[in-house]
Amino acid sequence: QVQLVESGGGLVQPGGSLRLSCAASGIVFRLNVMEWYRQAPGKQRELVASASSGGSTRYADSVKGRFTISRDNTKSMVYLEMNSLNPEDTAVYSCYTGGPQGSYWGQGIQVTVSS
Numbered sequence: 001q002v003q004l005v006e007s008g009g010g011l012v013q014p015g016g017s018l019r020l021s022c023a024a025s026g027i028v029f030r031l032n033v034m035e036w037y038r039q040a041p042g043k044q045r046e047l048v049a050s051a052s053s054g055g056s057t058r059y060a061d062s063v064k065g066r067f068t069i070s071r072d073n074t075k076s077m078v079y080l081e082m083n084s085l086n087p088e089d090t091a092v093y094s095c096y097t098g099g100p101q102g103s104y105w106g107q108g109i110q111v112t113v114s115s
Contacts, residue, residue: 002026004095004106011112012085020080022095022106027076032099034071034078038091038111048093049080062088085113 008020020036033052039045049059049069057069068081078095090113095106 002097002101002104004097004104006093006095006106006109009093009109009111011114013115014086014113016085016113017081017083018085018111020082020093020095020109020111022078022080024076024078024095024097027097027099027101027104029071029076030073032097032101034069035096035098036069036078036080036093037096038089038093039108040088040091043091045094051078053099082111085111087113089113 003025005023006020008018012018031053035050036048037045038048047060048063049067051057051069051071066084071078091111092108093111094108097104
């Protein structure tokens with residue numbers, strides 16, 4: 001059974017930082033792409049950051065220079081370090097994986113940026 005479990009969300013003030021974590025199980029983690037998506041109220045879901053099985057990364061233009069995705073293949077974990085947060089970053093953030101065993105989503109976690 002494949003599971004993706006996100007943690008680390010919450011309320012943060014503008015300019016602050018948060019670190020999201022996603023724990024994966026039931027997959028051969030090192031073979032899978034790991035990605036973070038977000039969906040704000042009334043908006044479409046968008047890709048925030050991606051980390052390939054080979055270690056390459058890519059980011060949405062809106063988060064370049066502020067967010068960093070990283071993965072730990074020994075722990076089957078993927079992280080999203082978010083700095084200089086602003087209210088436009090408020091959304092439900094979801095972990096996604098794709099690979100030989102298929103594609104799966106986490107349940108999502110709320111990030112709210114507000115003073």
